[in-house]
Amino acid sequence: MLTIKNVSYCYAGRNIPTLKNISIDINKREMILIAGRTGCGKSTLIKVINGLLLGKGGGQFSGEVTSKGFNILTLTPEEMGLLVGTVYQSPDDQLFAMTVEDEVGFVLENHGIASEIIKAEVTSTLKRVGLAGFEKRSIHALSGGQRQRLALASVLINKPQILILDEPVSQMNPVGVKEFLGLLKELNEVDGITIIVVEHRVHELAKYFPRLVVMYEGGIIYDGDINQAWYKVGDEIKYGLREPQNVKLCRKLALSKLTNESDEVISLIRNECCIDIIKGECEAKGAVSKAVLVAKNISYCYAGAKENTLHNVNFTLSQGETVAVMGYNGAGKSTLFNLIAGLTNLTSGELTLLGGTVADNAHKLGFLRQDPDLMLLADTVTREIHWHNKNADESQIMELMKRLDLSDKAKDFPLALSKGQRLRVVLAALLARQPKLLLLDEPTTGQDQQSMLDIKNIISEYTTSGGTVLFCTHDVELAAEIADRVFLMVKGTLLKIGTPQEVLSQKNLLLAGGLSLPPMLRISEGLKIQKCVTLEEVTRHVSKTTVGRC
């Protein structure tokens, strides 16, 4: 359907090509997942596929892109739009109109189609994406997931043969991801549309995409069956792939096959490993240290709202703890964080921070907001870290920058760095003030594997040195791995507080909180061992057996 042959591209003003001799064949009805580290050239490849790369002021291009022998680079962007539809990462950046029907009908309007036909097409396309009846709805009234569907509908109405989606689920919660990917799958199977998705969340998307393309430094280092990818590129951190936990388990247990299928993993373990059905005891946590944050019956109601956003929330956060706050979008997590940070005031209840009121002590905590880019304020990395922190110890800051791999970026403009680097700069700026409590709102969203590892290390070091971390996430695996406790929030209340093992092993709780099942839970149930949520817990019960196996 589309053949990209020996394509190289170098942006104007750069010396190093962004794409190096890329060759890829895209066939009809395929579902392709493109992954790779930030900066590896994925977005540029998308532009090659959707024909928006070449224009005035463009860089140096070589190679050919053909469809059924026809050079598509000669097509205008509008003509390419009929062949390839692109949905970008943030719906806000591409939605243009006020109402749903206007947005969806935009492309047909531009092509001069009659309004009656447009209306009919809009209705049928909205039905297709699960937004039937939303025609007159204002775009601003849609949720994030609905807007993503709308963005999809706005290109789908053109009936493209190829649909490219750039990180479409990076902002979604697991339930939303499942629904959206289900939709994509349906479009592929029923309408025969080739789906190409660029994403970091390989571990979640792997089961939907038979084909995986991995890019690294402008080239393709893997293009093939996703199940074979684990052998070739899965465990190399530099490629930025986040392996599914099942595959990691297979690797750890040195099973004869690396597979993501839970049933297959269970079967392999049964055949190849020794299972100890013991009442495995978790390592006991040390003595509870002093309370950093105490919440007593806190409630909050937004101005004009009929119901409380938070009702009677009680908890204590101790020094040195890492606590994950999890739950649906709209459960009240961000509201809780804003209250702790002193950005809003309680409606009722009491919140004690570091032994005093929030108003007195809020400046002693660090708060990483959901969009860290908007927290970058200075012209250089060094100035960013020193922002309102003039008395900071220089040697400590140098040490911090070294630990966060920012030493060679000291004079760089923070907003020009890669996504992972930008996040690390913000974290460095927060940590430089030596906060007693660190609030992190979705710190791993949209981050590649390397960045995730960096964040985990930072958190670990910080808590080891006496800091306390409260972080928000949908990532069950992350929470299970690093959190000492999990707060599960549902509709403004704390449904459950407990260790990850206590909370994330309860299916009813996971369902209530809109969380996906930890893969290790499924495995542990299949092995009939104690319920596990982390790799380590499973391997506590399972050991490599069989002589001759490594």
Add this chain to the structure above:
Amino acid sequence: MSVRQLWEGAEGDNVIMHLDGRSKLFVLFSIAILAITIDNPRTLFLLFSGTLLLHFAARTSIYKWQVMAVLLLLGLWGSMVSQALFFAQTPRTPIFMLISPDFPILGPLTNGLFIYQEGILYGAIQGLRSSIMLSMGLLICWNSDPRQLLKALMAWHLSPQVAFMLVTALRFLPVLAAEASEVITALRLRSNSKVGRQSICRHLPYVVNPLLARCLRRAQTLALSVVSRGFFLAENRKKVVWPMKEFSSCLVLALVVLVTVGSKLAYLASEQGLYVGFLRYLYDWTKLYL
């Protein structure tokens, strides 16, 4: 209502919302011309009151009224106070003396600080001008689909690129507002004092960099999105008929504007020597009301 919702077009069903984009833009331009042309304070005041009445007709929400009130008050009082204190034209009539010319140090330095009667009125005139435009601009912004305005600009054969630029500014206003709010929150969080955490004003100068960077990225994405959806296929687009009632009303308004501008020009010409006797009533009327 969030900061973002403030700048998004109203979902409401009102007269202004349903007007053709061309009508809205035409009214906006016409009122702009009138605001510039008219010098008579009472007429400007009536024009300003008229724009406020339009907000009532558009059923602007209380929150938006509050936001608009703050912006209008800043403009009006800022203009009146600054002119009252620093009016430099003559005649100027001091009505209050704040610092006497004889006051030690400050007196000789400033030659005295007075509140001038003509300054207050002059400031009111300038303030009313900017308030008229602010009020009308907000009315259009809060009651328009950006595409409506885009269609209008394109129907007037404005270059698609320029039309797109103008409308994108409007479209991104809510997003920009929300992000500005977020940046200010971040600044507050990074303050090292209680006052800094509460304050908003002291952080305003720092919002530019992050917003600009985000805007650049966003602009690229939006441009790619609309180009691939055939935005620049202007000739293919179906012509939208301008409703006759609205068109006629705009014609009437155009006539009013032409008469106003013409009268003003004739009056100014008469002051410069181009006095035509039979236009005396026009001159009188212009002097009284314009």
Add this chain to the structure above:
Amino acid sequence: MKIVKGGIALVVLFFTWCFLFWITGDRTPWQFFSHKNTEGVEVYLGDIPIQNYDRMGFTRGVVRYVAKNNSWIVGTERGELFCFDGKGKQVWKRSLGIGKLVTIALSKKEDLVYVGEQSPTGQLFAVDSNTGDMVWKYAAKALVGADPGSRSYPSVVHIAVDNEDNVYITAYRYLLNQDGSRGYNGKICSFSKDGAVNWQFPEKEVMDTWVNWCDVSNSAGEVVVATSAYETPLGMRYPKTMYFLNLKTGKLRHSLSLPIVAPFENTVMRGSPNYSSDGKYLAGSSSDGRAFFLNSGGEVLWTRELSLPQQVEGAWLNASGRDGFVVPEGVVFTTINTFNRENWQLPTPVLHPGNNSLFLFDFVGNFKYKYKADGTMEEIAFAKGIVACAVGRNVRTHDYKLAHGAILIKLSDGSLLKRFPTEGPVQAIDISQDGKHIGGIEAPAVTPEGKVIGAYRFHIWQYEQGVG
């Protein structure tokens, strides 16, 4: 808290709207900064640029009492003509356009008001005193031309009305020639009551002199025109002080040049002469401070020096004469401010003892009394046995508190009958024939100290004989 703040913003916006409504209207708050006179009725006449107290030219206005319905016709520098009833309530208001109203007269039956303005066309308006409707108008531009480009505007400077309601105007325009020299265009025109032109003087040309005043007498069958040209260059066609014209035809009967007194180069009459009621005599005073009593033939019967020019530190100072009236009690003359011949724009270092005074002589020229006011007598008006004086600025003493106001003087002996003080200088005045109703126009001024005094207002005072 946000709701409270938002609510406060809305309330403040509402009050701001009210404030704007107030200051953009006619009734602006500026008069609240000036002293309120509790005596009589005050009517605000609108916003005008407030002049510097020491300025040479100053804010003026015109006022006439209409006896038939106890009302007042007031003309302002804003080009507006008002009619107020005896209690100050506005009966009608008419904007006459962009000019300054500088002179006013009533027809004999008081049914028409004649108003003259200075503007690019220099109109003479005849307005119905009952309704304010325009009955007819005439542009003095046709008499003396106009050159708005160099701001040389025609003006109807004075109006006189005879017993048959014929109207006589002096029209004038100041010229600034390209070579820098100054000139004048003057003309006298007579109209019938319905606005038809009876005659013009001169018929086919303009007078190259500054004509400021005229008066008419049916008994004498004459119109007298006084000129005010301070310089008489060689070749001037109309250099004389007074011209006497036939009332009906406008033909020149005779003219008169009054003797010159040093240091002046010409005898100038700015606000006189005026005929006696029987037309037999004329009284006038000149800017050099002399008073003249003439017969209708133009013969000077006697001259008196109201103010002898004196030299102080090398500069000649004198008090300017302005008015001359023949009243039953005698002959009244007035002097205004002290005049510095070297630089007439500046206040003088000393006051001439004869300035700001009203003089009464008997018909043979014997001095009866002099009444000295604390400020310039801007205008005088006569009732039976009383003269009302509008007392304006004293740019030498700057006596704001004691000077300004309207005063009533008993004509027979010069005693002060009543003083109506005002905060700002009174610039125009009229009085009913019975002396009971007095109307004056007060003007605002900004003092050298920067304070605003007075406001542009019309006052109506009542006076009962024997009271006050």
